[in-house]
Amino acid sequence: MTTTTHEAVVAVWQLESARVVSGLLRITRDLQLAEDLAQDALVAALESWPDDGIPANPGAWLMTVAKRRAIDTFRRAERHRAHVERIGHDLSEASMDELVDQVDHVEDDVLRLMFLTCHPALTPESRAALTLRLVGGLTTEEIARGFLVKDTAVGQRISRAKRTLAESGATLEMPTGAERTERLDDVMAVIYLVFNEGYAATAGTSWMRTDLCLEALRLARMLAALAPGDAEVHGLQALLELQASRLHARTTSTGEAVLLEEQDRARWDHLLIRRGLAALARAEGTGQPVGAYTVQAAIAACHARARRAEDTDWVRIAALYDLLSAAGDNPVVEVNRSAAHGRAFGPAAGLAVLDAVAHDAGAAYGHQWHAVRGDLLSRAGRGTEASAEFRTAASLTRNDAERSLLLRRAESG
Amino acid sequence: MRYMVMLTMRSDVGPPPPELVEAMDVAMTEAVGSGLLIDAGGLMGEDATTFTLRSGALARVDGPFAEAKEVVGGYSVLDVRSHEEAVEGARRMMQIHLDHWPGWEGSCDVRRISGREEGPPTS
Numbered sequence: 205m206t207t208t209t210h211e212a213v214v215a216v217w218q219l220e221s222a223r224v225v226s227g228l229l230r231i232t233r234d235l236q237l238a239e240d241l242a243q244d245a246l247v248a249a250l251e252s253w254p255d256d257g258i259p260a261n262p263g264a265w266l267m268t269v270a271k272r273r274a275i276d277t278f279r280r281a282e283r284h285r286a287h288v289e290r291i292g293h294d295l296s297e298a299s300m301d302e303l304v305d306q307v308d309h310v311e312d313d314v315l316r317l318m319f320l321t322c323h324p325a326l327t328p329e330s331r332a333a334l335t336l337r338l339v340g341g342l343t344t345e346e347i348a349r350g351f352l353v354k355d356t357a358v359g360q361r362i363s364r365a366k367r368t369l370a371e372s373g374a375t376l377e378m379p380t381g382a383e384r385t386e387r388l389d390d391v392m393a394v395i396y397l398v399f400n401e402g403y404a405a406t407a408g409t410s411w412m413r414t415d416l417c418l419e420a421l422r423l424a425r426m427l428a429a430l431a432p433g434d435a436e437v438h439g440l441q442a443l444l445e446l447q448a449s450r451l452h453a454r455t456t457s458t459g460e461a462v463l464l465e466e467q468d469r470a471r472w473d474h475l476l477i478r479r480g481l482a483a484l485a486r487a488e489g490t491g492q493p494v495g496a497y498t499v500q501a502a503i504a505a506c507h508a509r510a511r512r513a514e515d516t517d518w519v520r521i522a523a524l525y526d527l528l529s530a531a532g533d534n535p536v537v538e539v540n541r542s543a544a545h546g547r548a549f550g551p552a553a554g555l556a557v558l559d560a561v562a563h564d565a566g567a568a569y570g571h572q573w574h575a576v577r578g579d580l581l582s583r584a585g586r587g588t589e590a591s592a593e594f595r596t597a598a599s600l601t602r603n604d605a606e607r608s609l610l611l612r613r614a615e616s617g
Numbered sequence: 618m619r620y621m622v623m624l625t626m627r628s629d630v631g632p633p634p635p636e637l638v639e640a641m642d643v644a645m646t647e648a649v650g651s652g653l654l655i656d657a658g659g660l661m662g663e664d665a666t667t668f669t670l671r672s673g674a675l676a677r678v679d680g681p682f683a684e685a686k687e688v689v690g691g692y693s694v695l696d697v698r699s700h701e702e703a704v705e706g707a708r709r710m711m712q713i714h715l716d717h718w719p720g721w722e723g724s725c726d727v728r729r730i731s732g733r734e735e736g737p738p739t740s
Contacts, residue, residue, distance in 0.1 A: 215702040
């Protein structure tokens with residue numbers, strides 16, 4: 205055990221950081237202080253583990269060090285005398301076993317931390333950055349790489365977010381009832397945003413950024429374990445497991461995009477499919493009304509269950525899109541619904557749905573609208589019109605790989 | 618990145634003590650909950666069959682085996698960000714064996730699963 209490297213310490217840290225930060229947050233009630241103390245513990249680990257080896261229970265070790273620093277900090281600041289007494293009391297009475305217990309039973313702490321980092325007072329981008337940083341344990345550099353922005357921009361975004369939280373008086377209380385449902389929706393939206401940022405990278409040369417997808421998947425798994433009584437968290441996990449199962453089939457070896465129906469299904473990740481279907485069964489098994497993530501997961505499951513593209517149950521997929529459509533006014537859903545209806549009931553049925561969707565070149569889904577219209581026209585044998593739609597779609601997308609795919613389709617009509 | 622962790626032990630090791638089973642349950646629930654552990658299984662010994670191909674001859678031996686031998690008794694599949702993270706996952710499992718199964722001896726291999734799980738070569 206003599207090869208404890210810097211990387212090994214960081215790996216252990218990433219496994220423990222959410223629990224260490226959230227446990228410290230419970231004690232300090234101060235996000236900045238909690239993170240500073242956690243960082244101090246990491247520095248201490250980097251100093252001693254390379255020589256001493258990784259402790260048998262590294263989580264408890266990090267927590268003990270961080271708590272001692274917390275006491276030192278409070279002792280130095282006299283105005284926090286009340287805190288000193290409370291924390292000093294906690295720690296002096298805490299034997300190692302109790303500390304181990306505290307580290308092992310802090311699920312609620314991590315969930316509270318997720319509610320805080322996804323707080324409604326923050327912008328969606330800040331929520332994503334703060335969640336990846338404090339719950340995922342990622343560095344500022346890793347987050348910046350994921351979102352294709354500068355390190356300094358992420359650093360500033362995180363500092364600003366922490367200030368906003370402090371100023372808004374956001375608390376660590378566990379929300380209940382309708383508020384809990386709303387806040388859980390916020391957390392799920394952040395995880396979904398991170399996944400999509402990776403999956404359908406809106407700009408840049410790569411079709412997707414796998415690392416970001418896998419971070420989101422990890423967060424979705426965490427959330428499902430932290431709030432297992434809520435159906436929709438399992439639906440979100442199912443959706444992301446199933447989407448991720450196709451990650452490496454979505455591009456050729458040269459980085460060109462491959463549409464779902466043309467993907468080599470042998471390259472789908474069948475372990476993730478199995479996990480996705482199991483999570484979907486958990487969502488449906490709660491007996492609660494299903495939400496949008498669960499319905500989307502059910503759609504993804506239809507694709508996952510089809511051994512060949514021609515076996516796809518498009519009638520069921522169209523019905524599931526009808527469900528999504530009835531739940532809200534979302535043009536992206538309508539565009540996908542038209543594609544499903546086209547497959548299930550013929551191109552004319554698909555075009556009827558699509559042409560009812562308001563669209564303009566400025567809309568974020570504009571390229572999808574034209575791409576789906578091109579596909580439906582092509583299936584209807586209207587090649588010339590189809591090519592024109594594909595070319596319009598290509599001119600609207602900001603993704604290089606998607607653009608070349610659309611231009612290839614424009615060529616073939 | 619995806620890793621397989623394989624636990625090798627003697628085939629005549631006998632059933633694990635309840636303390637180990639309990640500690641492993643706790644650890645595995647935690648590892649599933651953090652997204653680290655994505656698959657795991659124990660490998661049963663009774664019906665094992667071994668094929669060997671040596672000097673151009675294919676041979677088959679069916680268990681149970683008269684003599685104790687080293688076998689892979691279980692595996693887990695980990696979804697990790699680094700080799701070190703997989704190593705730490707494996708170390709924890711071995712630590713649990715050290716703490717809760719007196720006298721148990723064995724080894725643990727941490728191997729990266731190659732190929733498509735690593736994502737497209739362009740990323």
